[in-house]
Structures are given as C-alpha cells and as structure tokens.
Amino acid sequence: MSASTSSPATRILGLASAAGMALLLLFALVLSPADVVQEETVRMFYVHIPTALMAFTAFFVTVGASIGYLVKRTEWWDVTAGASAEMGAVLLAATLISGALWGRVTWGVYWTWDARLTLTALLFVLVLGYLAVRRLPVDRDQRARLAAVVGLLLAPTTIACHYATTWWRTLHQQQTVTTTDAQMDGLMLFTFALGMVVFALIYAWLTIHRFRILWLEHRVEDLGLDVAIAERRREAEATEAPAVAGGLR
Amino acid sequence: MLLASVSNATEEHRFQWTLVLLCWSTVLVALGALVVRTVQRGRKLARQVPEEQRRWM
Numbered sequence: 001m002s003a004s005t006s007s008p009a010t011r012i013l014g015l016a017s018a019a020g021m022a023l024l025l026l027f028a029l030v031l032s033p034a035d036v037v038q039e040e041t042v043r044m045f046y047v048h049i050p051t052a053l054m055a056f057t058a059f060f061v062t063v064g065a066s067i068g069y070l071v072k073r074t075e076w077w078d079v080t081a082g083a084s085a086e087m088g089a090v091l092l093a094a095t096l097i098s099g100a101l102w103g104r105v106t107w108g109v110y111w112t113w114d115a116r117l118t119l120t121a122l123l124f125v126l127v128l129g130y131l132a133v134r135r136l137p138v139d140r141d142q143r144a145r146l147a148a149v150v151g152l153l154l155a156p157t158t159i160a161c162h163y164a165t166t167w168w169r170t171l172h173q174q175q176t177v178t179t180t181d182a183q184m185d186g187l188m189l190f191t192f193a194l195g196m197v198v199f200a201l202i203y204a205w206l207t208i209h210r211f212r213i214l215w216l217e218h219r220v221e222d223l224g225l226d227v228a229i230a231e232r233r234r235e236a237e238a239t240e241a242p243a244v245a246g247g248l249r
Numbered sequence: 250m251l252l253a254s255v256s257n258a259t260e261e262h263r264f265q266w267t268l269v270l271l272c273w274s275t276v277l278v279a280l281g282a283l284v285v286r287t288v289q290r291g292r293k294l295a296r297q298v299p300e301e302q303r304r305w306m
Contacts, residue, residue, distance in 0.1 A: 003303075005291030021277075029273070040265040044272045051276065090283055094276045101272040105265055202280065209287045212303075216294035219302050 005212035013205035020198035027191040035188075041105045046191050048098040050199035051091045052120075056162055058088030058203060059127070059154045066151030069144060075218065078144040081151050082134050083210035087203055089127045096120060107171060116164040116172035123157045130154065140218070 006014075028046040035042035065081035068074075099117070100110040111117065133147045160167075165174050184192065295303060 003292060003295035003300075004288070005295060025273070029269070040262065040269055043269045047273055047276050090279065094279055097275050097279075098272045101268045101275075105268050206283065206287060209291060213287065213291050213294060216291070216298050216303070219298045220294060223298070 005209045005216070010205060010208050013201060013208070017198065017201040017205050020194070020201055024191070024194050024198045027187070027194055032187045032191045038106070041102060042188070044098055044102045046195040048095060048102055049192065050195040051098065052095040053196065054199045054203045055088045055091035055095055056158050057200075058084045058091060058207070059123070059158045061207075062088065062130075062151050063155045063158075066148040069148045073141075075144075075215075078148070079211055079214045079218070081148065082131075082214050083207050085127055085130055085134075085151065085154075086210050087207045089124070089131060091199070091203065092120070092124050092127065096124060112171055114171040115168040116161065116170050119157065119161040119164050123154070123161050126153060126157055140221070 024046065028043050032043070032046075034040050038045075061084040062081045065077045065084065068077035069081060099120070103112070103117075104110045130147060130150045130153075133150050134143065136143050136146070138146075164170060165172050
C-alpha cells in the first residue's frame with residue numbers, strides 16, 4: 001500500500017469532486033443561459049457564491065472545533081479546526097478574486113471599501129492570522145489553546161460578513177438566493193445548486209486530506225522529539241562513561 | 250451607427266467572456282495547486298511515519 005493521506009473514502013470523494021467540477025463547467029459556461037441584466041457575467045455567480053458560502057461553512061467548522069478543543073482538550077478538535085481554516089482561507093481567496101473580477105465588469109472597479117468587501121478582507125486577514133498562530137514555535141498545547149481562542153473571533157466576523165448587505169447599505173447586491181425566494185429558475189438555479197454540491201464535495205475531500213497532513217505533522221514532530229531525546233541520552237552516556245572510568249583509576 | 254453599436258456590443262461581449270474565463274481559470278488553478286501541494290506533502294509526511302500511526306490506512 002502506498003504511503004499517502006488517501007483512503008477509499010477520499011478516493012471516492014476526489015473522483016466525485018472531479019466529475020462534478022467537469023459537469024459544473026459544462027453547465028456554467030455552456031448550457032446555462034446568459035442573464036437579461038448581467039448578460040455573460042452571471043457565469044461568475046456559479047463560482048463566486050459557492051466558494052463564499054463554503055468558506056463561511058469552513059469558518060463555522062473551525063469555530064465549532066475550537067470550542068470543542070477548549071472543552072475537551074484533544075488533538076482531534078485542534079487538527080479539525082486547523083484543517084477547516086486552511087480550506088476556508090483558500091476558498092475565501094477564490095471568493096475575493098472572483099468578486100474583484102465580477103466587480104470590475106459590474107461596478108467598473110475591482111475593489112471598493114464597501115461594508116461587505118471590507119468585512120471579507122478583514123475575515124481573510126483574520127484567518128491568515130489564525131493560521132500564523134498555528135505555526136508559532138511554542139509548546140503544542142499552548143499553541144492549540146491560543147489558536148482556539150483566536151479561532152473563536154472568526155464567528156462574529158463571518159456572521160457580520162454574511163449579513164453585511166442586510167445590515168448596512170452596500171454597493172454589493174443583496175442575497176439573490178434565499179430559502180423562501182430563489183429569484184432564479186430553470187437551468188440557472190440548477191447550475192447554482194450543482195455548484196454548491198461540487199464545492200461542498202471539494203471542501204470535504206480536501207479538508208480530510210489537510211486533517212491527515214496536520215495529524216502526520218504532529219507525529220513527525222513527536223518522532224523528531226523522540227530522536228532528539230535519544231541522541232541527548234547517548235551524548236550524556238558517552239560523556240559520563242570516561243568520567244566514571246577516570247574515577248575508578 | 251448600427252455597425253458601431255454592433256461592434257461595441259461585440260467588444261463588451263468579449264470583455265465579459267474574458268473576465269468570466271479569467272475568474273474560472275484563477276479559481277481552478279488555485280484549487281489545482283492546492284490539490285497537488287496536498288498530495289505531495291501527504292506522501293512526503295506519510296513516508297516518515299510508521300504505518301500503524303496512519304490510522305486511515
């Protein structure tokens with residue numbers, strides 16, 4: 001069996017993600033119609049919204065796992081929080097890039113200091129800070145505790161970011177798809193739903209792999225520590241042996 | 250005038266498609282790079298850890 005972070009379940013998830021992405025590209029770029037108002041740019045909707053919503057989901061998983069760590073103090077919760085935050089950061093970066101390109105064609109600018117955009121940028125900086133805390137060269141428990149506390153800050157920022165268009169007057173448009181009114185129909189709604197499923201699969205697939213990588217990093221750290229302790233013992237024994245021999249003489 | 254309007258419409262259409270394709274390709278490249286990096290890092294780390302500590306295998 002090859003040494004990797006794969007398992008039968010992740011292989012199935014990976015294949016489903018790849019097949020789903022191919023199907024999504026077909027629907028988003030070829031089969032779904034252009035919008036009456038937004039014309040061809042509506043095709044960015046099928047990547048921008050799913051990446052944003054999955055990034056928010058990832059941050060909520062991080063918040064939940066951070067609470068789990070603070071309560072249970074087990075490695076599993078800490079690693080889950082870290083893996084989900086890594087995926088959230090990548091998905092949020094994708095959201096910012098796709099949003100900037102969509103903004104250029106809709107508003108005429110790549111960026112504006114609108115409440116939604118500013119909060120998204122703040123959230124991105126916050127998650128980068130969280131990931132930086134996870135790399136601090138301190139004791140693992142201390143690092144995990146600190147990361148869990150910083151992880152909790154993602155909750156209010158994510159909520160404010162999600163509801164920014166409702167709470168404040170923003171240039172960014174209001175929610176298009178709500179639970180009570182989709183404001184879309186037919187192929188467009190199907191393509192959006194497919195996008196949500198595909199990005200959820202990608203999130204699940206890569207988060208499992210990122211979890212295993214963080215888990216392995218801890219094991220390598222432990223092995224390194226064991227080797228260092230064994231080396232120190234050997235060094236101490238080697239220096240003690242001549243001294244003992246000298247004392248006997 | 251009609252020709253100019255058609256030309257402008259085509260130019261606008263091309264501009265929109267350029268941004269749409271740029272948007273999708275950026276996201277796909279970012280995700281692809283993450284997948285490659287994740288697989289490589291996973292393999293490298295898994296080789297350093299005994300099999301009994303890789304509980305998913």
